[in-house]
Amino acid sequence: MAKKLNVTPRKQALQSRSRETVDVILEATARILVKEGYDRTSTNKIAQAAGVSIGSLYQYFPNKEALVAAVITKHTDAMMELIRSTALRVAQLPLEASARELVRVMIEAHGIAPKLHRVLTEQTPRVGKTAYMEKVDDEAIRLVRAYLEIHRDELCVDDLDLAAFIAVTTVEALTHAAVLRQPDLLAQPHFVDEVTSVVFRYLSVPDGKSRKRTRLSA
Amino acid sequence: MAKKLNVTPRKQALQSRSRETVDVILEATARILVKEGYDRTSTNKIAQAAGVSIGSLYQYFPNKEALVAAVITKHTDAMMELIRSTALRVAQLPLEASARELVRVMIEAHGIAPKLHRVLTEQTPRVGKTAYMEKVDDEAIRLVRAYLEIHRDELCVDDLDLAAFIAVTTVEALTHAAVLRQPDLLAQPHFVDEVTSVVFRYLSVPDGKSRKRTRLSA
Amino acid sequence: MAKKLNVTPRKQALQSRSRETVDVILEATARILVKEGYDRTSTNKIAQAAGVSIGSLYQYFPNKEALVAAVITKHTDAMMELIRSTALRVAQLPLEASARELVRVMIEAHGIAPKLHRVLTEQTPRVGKTAYMEKVDDEAIRLVRAYLEIHRDELCVDDLDLAAFIAVTTVEALTHAAVLRQPDLLAQPHFVDEVTSVVFRYLSVPDGKSRKRTRLSA
Amino acid sequence: MAKKLNVTPRKQALQSRSRETVDVILEATARILVKEGYDRTSTNKIAQAAGVSIGSLYQYFPNKEALVAAVITKHTDAMMELIRSTALRVAQLPLEASARELVRVMIEAHGIAPKLHRVLTEQTPRVGKTAYMEKVDDEAIRLVRAYLEIHRDELCVDDLDLAAFIAVTTVEALTHAAVLRQPDLLAQPHFVDEVTSVVFRYLSVPDGKSRKRTRLSA
DNA sequence: GATGAATGAGCTTTCATTCAT
DNA sequence: AATGAATGAAAGCTCATTCAT
Numbered sequence: 001m002a003k004k005l006n007v008t009p010r011k012q013a014l015q016s017r018s019r020e021t022v023d024v025i026l027e028a029t030a031r032i033l034v035k036e037g038y039d040r041t042s043t044n045k046i047a048q049a050a051g052v053s054i055g056s057l058y059q060y061f062p063n064k065e066a067l068v069a070a071v072i073t074k075h076t077d078a079m080m081e082l083i084r085s086t087a088l089r090v091a092q093l094p095l096e097a098s099a100r101e102l103v104r105v106m107i108e109a110h111g112i113a114p115k116l117h118r119v120l121t122e123q124t125p126r127v128g129k130t131a132y133m134e135k136v137d138d139e140a141i142r143l144v145r146a147y148l149e150i151h152r153d154e155l156c157v158d159d160l161d162l163a164a165f166i167a168v169t170t171v172e173a174l175t176h177a178a179v180l181r182q183p184d185l186l187a188q189p190h191f192v193d194e195v196t197s198v199v200f201r202y203l204s205v206p207d208g209k210s211r212k213r214t215r216l217s218a
Numbered sequence: 219m220a221k222k223l224n225v226t227p228r229k230q231a232l233q234s235r236s237r238e239t240v241d242v243i244l245e246a247t248a249r250i251l252v253k254e255g256y257d258r259t260s261t262n263k264i265a266q267a268a269g270v271s272i273g274s275l276y277q278y279f280p281n282k283e284a285l286v287a288a289v290i291t292k293h294t295d296a297m298m299e300l301i302r303s304t305a306l307r308v309a310q311l312p313l314e315a316s317a318r319e320l321v322r323v324m325i326e327a328h329g330i331a332p333k334l335h336r337v338l339t340e341q342t343p344r345v346g347k348t349a350y351m352e353k354v355d356d357e358a359i360r361l362v363r364a365y366l367e368i369h370r371d372e373l374c375v376d377d378l379d380l381a382a383f384i385a386v387t388t389v390e391a392l393t394h395a396a397v398l399r400q401p402d403l404l405a406q407p408h409f410v411d412e413v414t415s416v417v418f419r420y421l422s423v424p425d426g427k428s429r430k431r432t433r434l435s436a
Numbered sequence: 437m438a439k440k441l442n443v444t445p446r447k448q449a450l451q452s453r454s455r456e457t458v459d460v461i462l463e464a465t466a467r468i469l470v471k472e473g474y475d476r477t478s479t480n481k482i483a484q485a486a487g488v489s490i491g492s493l494y495q496y497f498p499n500k501e502a503l504v505a506a507v508i509t510k511h512t513d514a515m516m517e518l519i520r521s522t523a524l525r526v527a528q529l530p531l532e533a534s535a536r537e538l539v540r541v542m543i544e545a546h547g548i549a550p551k552l553h554r555v556l557t558e559q560t561p562r563v564g565k566t567a568y569m570e571k572v573d574d575e576a577i578r579l580v581r582a583y584l585e586i587h588r589d590e591l592c593v594d595d596l597d598l599a600a601f602i603a604v605t606t607v608e609a610l611t612h613a614a615v616l617r618q619p620d621l622l623a624q625p626h627f628v629d630e631v632t633s634v635v636f637r638y639l640s641v642p643d644g645k646s647r648k649r650t651r652l653s654a
Numbered sequence: 655m656a657k658k659l660n661v662t663p664r665k666q667a668l669q670s671r672s673r674e675t676v677d678v679i680l681e682a683t684a685r686i687l688v689k690e691g692y693d694r695t696s697t698n699k700i701a702q703a704a705g706v707s708i709g710s711l712y713q714y715f716p717n718k719e720a721l722v723a724a725v726i727t728k729h730t731d732a733m734m735e736l737i738r739s740t741a742l743r744v745a746q747l748p749l750e751a752s753a754r755e756l757v758r759v760m761i762e763a764h765g766i767a768p769k770l771h772r773v774l775t776e777q778t779p780r781v782g783k784t785a786y787m788e789k790v791d792d793e794a795i796r797l798v799r800a801y802l803e804i805h806r807d808e809l810c811v812d813d814l815d816l817a818a819f820i821a822v823t824t825v826e827a828l829t830h831a832a833v834l835r836q837p838d839l840l841a842q843p844h845f846v847d848e849v850t851s852v853v854f855r856y857l858s859v860p861d862g863k864s865r866k867r868t869r870l871s872a
Numbered sequence: 873g874a875t876g877a878a879t880g881a882g883c884t885t886t887c888a889t890t891c892a893t
Numbered sequence: 894a895a896t897g898a899a900t901g902a903a904a905g906c907t908c909a910t911t912c913a914t
Contacts, residue, residue, distance in 0.1 A: 055885095055886085058884090063884075
């Protein structure tokens with residue numbers, strides 16, 4: 001019943017002229033998504049905003065979804081690049097400092113294109129197999145999982161998969177909510193402190209305790 | 219630029235027959251939203267699924283947005299009812315138990331109609347001024363804020379607004395992610411423990427410490 | 437690869453208003469087909485010619501092919517009605533008279549809407565399973581086959597299936613070619629004589645011969 | 655109203671390389687016509703199938719119609735070559751043998767590229783002034799007319815124009831129908847016998863009769 | 873009130889054709 | 894000569910919405 005969607009770009013714009021055209025189109029797509037929202041975004045508006053004929057647009061992208069998918073990929077790639085490079089940098093730092101860096105880079109990543117981020121988050125139907133941000137989260141979880149493995153004895157948690165999931169989801173959610181709903185929070189320096197504290201306290205062995213945290217009473 | 223939207227239902231539908239029709243329409247709307255996604259949802263499909271003529275549908279709702287808005291209101295009201303009643307119940311409980319109850323009720327609330335929840339979360343453009351879930355979160359934050367006020371001396375946080383925001387956002391995000399992406403997590407009882415732990419450790423005074431948590435070193 | 441085409445009409449226009457709309461649309465379709473040819477026929481032109489909105493057109497027909505299919509059905513039905521009623525009438529006539537009637541009715545049938553007939557014949561891609569005229573031919577062959585069965589002993593042919601196929605195809609082709617390419621032929625009365633003669637001489641026992649025609653030497 | 659069409663190829667392509675390119679393009683056109691049908695045939699697809707840039711294609715053919723016209727010409731030329739050479743060969747043969755040869759060569763001619771033949775027959779709008787096959791038929795009629803002139807005293811028909819028209823149209827139609835709709839008929843040797851019989855009996859003086867056939871009674 | 877036929881703006885997409893390189 | 898990126902008119906079709914019955 002549901003129309004099958006081919007989300008892969010149409011041809012690999014190799015010449016510099018077409019490379020440029022593709023870029024112009026993607027930038028226009030992002031602009032229109034922000035300005036109009038997903039629903040009111042149309043291929044005609046995109047082509048017009050890009051200063052490109054509708055025919056050219058369709059030479060590179062088979063449909064609207066493919067355009068949005070390309071924008072998503074471009075944007076999540078940018079976010080992931082930041083996160084990955086931070087992950088490398090903090091591998092040897094102690095837990096608290098790393099947590100702080102995780103928070104910092106998440107805020108930075110959400111700051112790349114906050115309005116676009118909002119549209120992609122709130123309105124874009126899942127394209128292909130994965131919703132926007134899921135792949136960012138998934139890779140971030142893998143990176144954090146690896147970090148936790150190395151720092152296992154500073155931790156009071158058993159299930160590292162779960163811990164990584166919780167840490168990343170929490171930081172992502174708080175950052176996300178701050179960016180979208182309380183942008184003034186980001187200015188206050190203790191916002192970073194507090195979010196870091198959430199993660200650090202969750203993961204670390206409390207002072208004067210044994211590594212294994214006593215199970216909370218039910 | 220953007221078309222002005224009248225999102226209020228058309229008539230109060232006080233008579234019981236009308237009340238019924240409205241319900242039928244809203245249930246059909248939810249069903250179609252789940253089955254087809256926001257984009258492929260059309261008023262004609264809804265009318266057909268509801269067994270109501272398109273004309274009748276427009277007698278009760280002035281446009282498509284109003285339909286979706288009504289579904290959102292209905293669904294968030296149901297969630298809020300759960301949360302509010304829990305809030306009343308736990309007002310006198312100690313912090314940890316309350317946190318646990320907050321987690322529990324959030325999971326419960328997300329379980330009311332998970333597929334609809336997903337569509338409303340991921341695809342529905344903001345209706346009126348507010349995005350779906352924002353009003354749930356906002357009221358939950360107010361309730362938690364009130365609780366924290368009462369329990370202030372069990373806490374190690376200064377800024378109760380921020381603390382409430384963090385607590386609610388975190389629990390909501392973890393619950394949400396679990397429901398949508400890791401539903402098996404919900405079965406494992408220690409998921410609740412862990413999420414409770416995140417909140418409790420963030421808020422509570424660590425053993426053998428003074429109330430005021432020492433600022434984490436940067 | 438090839439797009440699947442749904443050629444069935446969309447809804448069964450029961451009310452008299454819609455019945456009328458459907459008729460108007462089909463008449464316009466035939467008109468545009470004749471005026472513009474199949475390729476230049478577009479649903480928009482049809483709607484405009486019908487004095488109907490494009491939306492109304494699509495309420496009854498899912499696509500251009502379905503429109504053309506409906507026109508074909510309507511036209512071939514009209515042809516078949518003529519042919520069938522003639523078949524009934526000539527069942528008891530002797531071979532030559534029947535042949536003459538077959539020729540006559542074929543000319544009549546081709547005269548119903550000769551220009552439309554040309555477009556449907558020459559330009560319309562096969563729709564559904566059967567090309568235009570094939571179903572007419574097929575039923576005509578069945579009718580002639582039945583006739584031959586009854587008049588078997590006036591014939592010099594063995595294979596009645598083949599004989600019916602040859603008789604119908606020949607008459608159809610000659611009529612068709614005359615209508616489309618030599619319309620003046622139709623005015624000359626001996627055209628009917630000659631075509632009748634082709635069929636009659638092929639089928640009938642030559643004077644002074646036994647029923648079984650001697651096989652022509654190879 | 656209808657766009658004026660220039661159907662003549664663009665340059666004579668006398669150089670051997672150009673000649674080759676033109677051939678490649680025409681073969682690709684035929685291939686695509688068969689594979690996709692006339693409607694879905696596009697110049698871009700043809701260029702791609704030919705391994706030639708769309709620009710080059712337009713260097714040799716001014717538009718799509720010219721391409722199709724060239725394919726038609728090529729194909730009808732091939733058919734006519736066969737028919738013409740047979741006509742030369744049978745000029746001195748008696749009527750029945752000639753008729754048989756006419757049938758045989760028509761079947762052979764229809765077998766040159768049956769799928770292409772079908773597309774050209776059923777879907778291709780008339781190009782220039784003439785429909786596909788009309789020119790084949792017209793020349794075949796001229797050839798048969800000449801034959802009949804020579805063999806006039808073996809015939810029982812007066813109007814040689816009409817007789818030639820009837821003979822050619824009949825054989826063409828039967829062969830055509832057999833190829834397209836009953837290909838198994840072609841395998842049965844008595845199919846040729848029967849078709850020959852149709853023509854021969856129509857044209858020849860019945861045994862024991864005077865040359866002038868008595869007018870069939872109405 | 874209820875119905876559903878009708879509307880038409882506007883969307884996605886194709887494709888013959890041009891033209892700068 | 895060849896290339897293929899670019900063009901844009903125009904096609905097919907959907908769907909929110911209206912309104913005569």
